Amino acid sequence: MTRRDFLTGTVKAIISALVTGVTVVAAYFMYPAGLRSRTMVYCDCMDEDALPKKGVKRAEYRYTQKGREMAVGVFIVKDDSAVYALSPVCTHLGCLVNYNRHKNEFICPCHGGRYDASGKVISGPPPGPLARLPLKIENGRVYIGVMLPAAAAA
Numbered sequence: 001m002t003r004r005d006f007l008t009g010t011v012k013a014i015i016s017a018l019v020t021g022v023t024v025v026a027a028y029f030m031y032p033a034g035l036r037s038r039t040m041v042y043c044d045c046m047d048e049d050a051l052p053k054k055g056v057k058r059a060e061y062r063y064t065q066k067g068r069e070m071a072v073g074v075f076i077v078k079d080d081s082a083v084y085a086l087s088p089v090c091t092h093l094g095c096l097v098n099y100n101r102h103k104n105e106f107i108c109p110c111h112g113g114r115y116d117a118s119g120k121v122i123s124g125p126p127p128g129p130l131a132r133l134p135l136k137i138e139n140g141r142v143y144i145g146v147m148l149p150a151a152a153a154a
C-alpha cells in the first residue's frame with residue numbers, strides 16, 4: 001500500500017462516516033414526531049374522594065420529562081353517568097379555557113369560544129370539542145393518561 005492509497009482510503013472513510021451521521025440525524029428530524037415510539041403513562045392527579053359529586057372540578061397532574069417536572073391543568077367532570085377528564089386547551093388556537101360555574105360552560109378568553117360542560121362546542125371559532133384525556137381510578141387514586149416518548153417514560 002502506497003502512502004497515497006492510505007491517505008485516499010482514510011479521507012474516504014472520514015467522508016463516509018460524516019455522510020452517514022448527517023443522514024441519520026436528518027432522518028430522525030424528518031421522521032414525524034407522532035410516529036416515534038410513544039407510550040401511555042398514567043400520572044397521579046387526585047384522591048378519589050376529592051372527585052366532584054357532580055359538575056366540574058379543576059385539578060392538576062404532574063410528570064417528569066427530560067428531567068423537568070411538568071404541572072398540567074385538567075378539568076375533572078362528573079355527570080349523571082360518568083366521570084371523565086377534559087383538556088383545558090382550546091381547540092381553536094390553544095389558549096386555556098376557564099370554567100364558568102354560573103353558566104356551566106367553558107369559555108375561552110382569547111376569541112370567545114364556548115363549550116358546554118361535556119366539552120362540546122356551543123359557539124365561537126373552535127373547530128372541535130375539548131379533548132377527553134384517559135382517566136383511570138385505581139386504589140383510591142385518580143390518574144390521567146399522557147402519551148410520552150418511550151425514552152422519557154422509562
Ligand code: FES
Pocket residue numbers: 090091092093094095108109110111112113124125126
Ligand atoms: S383560542 Fe380559543 S377561541 Fe380562539
